[in-house]
Amino acid sequence: MWVGLAFLSAFLLGCYDVNKKVSLNGNAVIPVLFFNTLISSLIFVLFIYLSFFTNVLDDTMFYVPKVSFGEHIRVFIKAVIVLASWLFGYFAVKHLPLTITGPIKATQPVMTLIGALLIFGERLNLYQWIGVLFSIASFYLLSTSGKKEGINFKSNKWILFMILSVITGAASGLYDKHLMKSLDVMTVQVWFNVYQCFIMTFILLLLWYPRRHNSTPFQWHWNIIFISVFLVMADWIYFYALSFLDSMISVVSMIRRSNVLVTFVAGAIFFHEKNLKSKALDLLLVLIGMIFLYIGTR
Numbered sequence: 513m514w515v516g517l518a519f520l521s522a523f524l525l526g527c528y529d530v531n532k533k534v535s536l537n538g539n540a541v542i543p544v545l546f547f548n549t550l551i552s553s554l555i556f557v558l559f560i561y562l563s564f565f566t567n568v569l570d571d572t573m574f575y576v577p578k579v580s581f582g583e584h585i586r587v588f589i590k591a592v593i594v595l596a597s598w599l600f601g602y603f604a605v606k607h608l609p610l611t612i613t614g615p616i617k618a619t620q621p622v623m624t625l626i627g628a629l630l631i632f633g634e635r636l637n638l639y640q641w642i643g644v645l646f647s648i649a650s651f652y653l654l655s656t657s658g659k660k661e662g663i664n665f666k667s668n669k670w671i672l673f674m675i676l677s678v679i680t681g682a683a684s685g686l687y688d689k690h691l692m693k694s695l696d697v698m699t700v701q702v703w704f705n706v707y708q709c710f711i712m713t714f715i716l717l718l719l720w721y722p723r724r725h726n727s728t729p730f731q732w733h734w735n736i737i738f739i740s741v742f743l744v745m746a747d748w749i750y751f752y753a754l755s756f757l758d759s760m761i762s763v764v765s766m767i768r769r770s771n772v773l774v775t776f777v778a779g780a781i782f783f784h785e786k787n788l789k790s791k792a793l794d795l796l797l798v799l800i801g802m803i804f805l806y807i808g809t810r
Contacts, residue, residue, distance in 0.1 A: 513756065514753040517750075518750070518753050519770065521750040521753065521767075522746075523774060525742070526775055528743045528771075529774065530774060531735040531739045531742060532605055532735075538728065539728060539730060542712075545602050547736050548736060548739045548740050548743070549595075549709040549711075552708075552709070555741075555744055559698065560706075563576035563577070573698070575698060576699065577696065583694075587699065588704075591703075591704040594704065597677045597681040597684055600673045601673070601674065603670065603673050604673040604677060607670040610775045610778060610779035611776055611780070613674055616675070617674070620678045620681050620682050624765040628686065628760070631686060640763065642804045643801040643803070646797045646798070646804065647801040649797050688700070696755070697755055701748055766802070767802060769802075773795070
């Protein structure tokens with residue numbers, strides 16, 4: 513069941529990425545990210561209230577239990593890691609084509625895999641290893657596709673930002689598996705969103721607002737709301753998948769990156785991005801990798 517949940521989370525994550533790209537086009541990054549965390553937090557405030565002051569959510573999967581200060585600190589660390597990944601990723605998505613950022617992000621599970629092997633002792637079978645190797649090959653081919661658009665993977669700072677987003681995202685995935693061993697889904701998702709909102713408030717007021725006239729102006733887009741909605745749904749399903757005892761973070765992370773299907777199609781249809789034929793080969797390798805991973809979990 514956790515495999516099917518991972519694929520559903522991937523589709524929703526793709527919808528999130530598309531709305532993120534629309535919202536960031538010609539827009540200020542930090543305010544967009546702030547409103548994303550704010551809207552997500554407002555969604556979960558309702559669950560906190562209903563859990564703490566009423567009996568409506570008792571004995572349901574949406575109940576938010578009270579946890580210790582130490583457990584709040586652990587979730588706060590999760591919020592810092594995710595926010596670092598988002599900041600790097602948002603700036604990269606703003607300045608790079610979706611058909612470039614999507615496949616790069618799709619290689620994140622390779623780093624997660626290495627961590628899972630070293631930290632959690634996970635072991636992959638032959639089919640799963642084949643899937644990983646296809647994903648690694650896709651990253652190499654993607655770098656050649658990027659050169660056709662004047663994007664040098666070695667010197668372009670937005671490529672570096674995307675890679676840093678992938679590294680911190682992989683760290684977040686490994687930390688998720690650790691957290692889900694002792695905390696429930698709602699505790700992690702609700703509080704890490706709330707803490708991100710607090711952190712982004714300080715970043716917005718102290719770093720962006722005083723210098724707002726010297727940077728890209730902020731414009732409100734209704735897609736910003738959809739960023740939060742799709743992300744909340746994708747993350748809740750993702751955490752729920754990890755709560756299964758037999759779930760493997762290396763496989764779940766890899767499947768989640770099949771969201772590149774959605775971003776690739778959107779990049780072609782809505783953003784009219786270039787060199788689609790060569791990038792389609794990169795995408796094909798990612799998809800083959802997903803198929804082998806799925807076979808390996810059956």
